[in-house]
Amino acid sequence: MEQTFIMVKPDGVKRQLIGEVIKQYEQKGLQLKAAKLMVISEELAKQHYAEHEGKAFYAKLITFITSGPVFAMIWQGENAVAVGRKLNGKTNHLEADLASIRGRFATDTSLNVVHGSDSLESAAREIGLFFNKTEQIG
Numbered sequence: 001m002e003q004t005f006i007m008v009k010p011d012g013v014k015r016q017l018i019g020e021v022i023k024q025y026e027q028k029g030l031q032l033k034a035a036k037l038m039v040i041s042e043e044l045a046k047q048h049y050a051e052h053e054g055k056a057f058y059a060k061l062i063t064f065i066t067s068g069p070v071f072a073m074i075w076q077g078e079n080a081v082a083v084g085r086k087l088n089g090k091t092n093h094l095e096a097d098l099a100s101i102r103g104r105f106a107t108d109t110s111l112n113v114v115h116g117s118d119s120l121e122s123a124a125r126e127i128g129l130f131f132n133k134t135e136q137i138g
């Protein structure tokens with residue numbers, strides 16, 4: 001069993017897509033292990049997106065991800081990391097499969113509705129950044 005960190009980004013929360021995202025993950029058979037609505041601090045945003053520091057879109061990304069509430073979640077299941085990437089769709093909304101969350105709802109590569117961990121290592125790191133042990137269902 002794997003766990004992955006999935007987050008509805010500020011654009012998705014504003015557009016009332018939390019329920020839609022949860023529905024996709026539930027219908028694909030993953031189990032919800034933790035969830036919370038929160039505003040990301042600049043410090044947490046920089047830790048979460050440390051790999052992108054120095055890139056052209058970095059400043060815009062930090063501003064965007066801290067611009068309003070996000071809905072952070074842990075989902076568990078077989079191949080949860082790969083399933084999450086597939087359900088979310090490709091980063092660039094023009095390349096995302098039209099059946100994926102980004103393919104259906106993203107309007108821009110920056111405003112792409114959801115985040116999903118890209119590996120088991122990232123998932124463990126991101127889960128640790130966002131959730132205490134007491135917030136997770138065992």
Ligand SMILES: Nc1nc2c(ncn2[C@@H]2O[C@H](COP(=O)(O)OP(=O)(O)O)[C@@H](O)[C@H]2O)c(=O)[nH]1
Nearest residue numbers: 052057061090091109110111112114115116118
């Ligand atoms: N404007 C812009 N934003 C980008 C670009 N690449 C990535 N981003 C943003 O930065 C986030 C993190 O990038 P990345 O880890 O590569 O993509 P992800 O793992 O699919 O979310 C993406 O989800 C986008 O919100 C880009 O080329 N242009």
Ligand SMILES: [Mg+2]
Nearest residue numbers: 115116117118
């Ligand atoms: Mg990524």
